[in-house]
Amino acid sequence: MTAKIISGNEVAAEIRKELTARVAELKNKGIVPGLGVVLVGEDPASVSYVTSKAKGCQEIGMFEETVRLPADVPEEDVLKTIDRMNNDPKISGILVQLPLPKNISVEKVIGFISPEKDVDGFHPVNLGKLLRGEPCPLPCTPHGVKQLLVRSGNDPAGKHVVICGRSNIVGKPLSAILMQKEAGANAVVTVVHTGASDIKHYTLQADILVAAMGVPEFITADMVREGTVVIDVGVNRIPDATKKKGFRLAGDVEYGPVAEKASFITPVPGGVGPMTVTMLLYNTVEAAIRLNEA
Numbered sequence: 375m376t377a378k379i380i381s382g383n384e385v386a387a388e389i390r391k392e393l394t395a396r397v398a399e400l401k402n403k404g405i406v407p408g409l410g411v412v413l414v415g416e417d418p419a420s421v422s423y424v425t426s427k428a429k430g431c432q433e434i435g436m437f438e439e440t441v442r443l444p445a446d447v448p449e450e451d452v453l454k455t456i457d458r459m460n461n462d463p464k465i466s467g468i469l470v471q472l473p474l475p476k477n478i479s480v481e482k483v484i485g486f487i488s489p490e491k492d493v494d495g496f497h498p499v500n501l502g503k504l505l506r507g508e509p510c511p512l513p514c515t516p517h518g519v520k521q522l523l524v525r526s527g528n529d530p531a532g533k534h535v536v537i538c539g540r541s542n543i544v545g546k547p548l549s550a551i552l553m554q555k556e557a558g559a560n561a562v563v564t565v566v567h568t569g570a571s572d573i574k575h576y577t578l579q580a581d582i583l584v585a586a587m588g589v590p591e592f593i594t595a596d597m598v599r600e601g602t603v604v605i606d607v608g609v610n611r612i613p614d615a616t617k618k619k620g621f622r623l624a625g626d627v628e629y630g631p632v633a634e635k636a637s638f639i640t641p642v643p644g645g646v647g648p649m650t651v652t653m654l655l656y657n658t659v660e661a662a663i664r665l666n667e668a
């Protein structure tokens with residue numbers, strides 16, 4: 375079997391088209407969704423993420439404001455910026471780009487964002503709602519994984535989903551999303567991590583296998599059953615002197631051999647990556663609607 379490719383670029387473009395239409399409709403009603411981004415320092419990867427988020431907003435017709443603060447900014451000034459955005463009617467969603475410098479508490483900063491404007495879905499109130507199955511913004515990367523599954527015709531309902539990795543931003547929220555008793559979810563979910571003695575024992579039982587470990591090409595073909603749907607969240611930089619940038623990107627899945635056994639697979643790059651920013655835009659549009667109704 376050779377896997378069909380689930381293109382994150384194509385699914386993201388489809389969702390952005392839907393969002394562009396929704397933003398135009400909202401503007402006709404006098405509602406302009408707006409994203410406020412806070413960037414602390416000049417980490418090149420963070421700068422690049424923030425730039426693509428701003429570009430994404432402009433492309434779908436949303437308002438966007440990025441506040442850039444120096445790496446040595448006091449925590450209090452970051453909180454002041456968030457406070458201002460919490461109270462700014464032009465801002466419907468706030469995103470603080472992570473990681474933050476060590477002197478700034480991520481928990482404090484995330485907890486300071488108004489839950490109604492927490493478009494990353496990381497606020498403890500929203501994570502609690504997610505677990506309880508109440509409406510809330512879903513964290514962007516796991517939400518993107520759900521959309522990739524549903525829109526490629528791989529509804530997780532009744533399927534055994536094995537997630538490798540239990541981080542707060544991917545594995546844990548994805549397990550909470552896919553186990554809910556609702557459309558596009560209702561899966562049986564297993565989460566594996568470094569505490570598992572034999573990961574292959576679990577991955578071989580997966581109908582849908584999600585790799586989110588940050589270990590390049592960890593999932594090899596012998597760990598995957600024929601016909602499994604494989605979603606690769608991993609983005610790893612592998613030093614490569616033949617590349618202009620000095621590295622190549624690799625996922626957590628050994629793509630070529632696994633694609634020979636899987637029924638569907640996401641590539642890296644071009645799989646889960648493009649979905650993350652798209653779901654951030656989606657959450658911001660939804661937040662604008664909720665704030666307007668409040």
Ligand SMILES: NC(=O)c1ccc[n+]([C@@H]2O[C@H](COP(=O)([O-])OP(=O)(O)OC[C@H]3O[C@@H](n4cnc5c(N)ncnc54)[C@H](OP(=O)(O)O)[C@@H]3O)[C@@H](O)[C@H]2O)c1
Nearest residue numbers: 515539540541544567568586587588607608609646647650
């Ligand atoms: N495409 C996107 O938009 C996007 C977004 C976020 C992350 N990512 C990528 O996804 C990957 C994971 O990111 P993350 O932030 O979730 O990583 P993380 O915080 O480092 O968590 C990694 C998880 O994988 C588990 N793990 C690591 N090595 C393992 C091993 N050898 N055996 C079993 N479990 C292992 C860890 O287990 P323990 O808990 O036991 O330590 C942990 O739960 C990274 O490559 C990251 O770049 C991509």
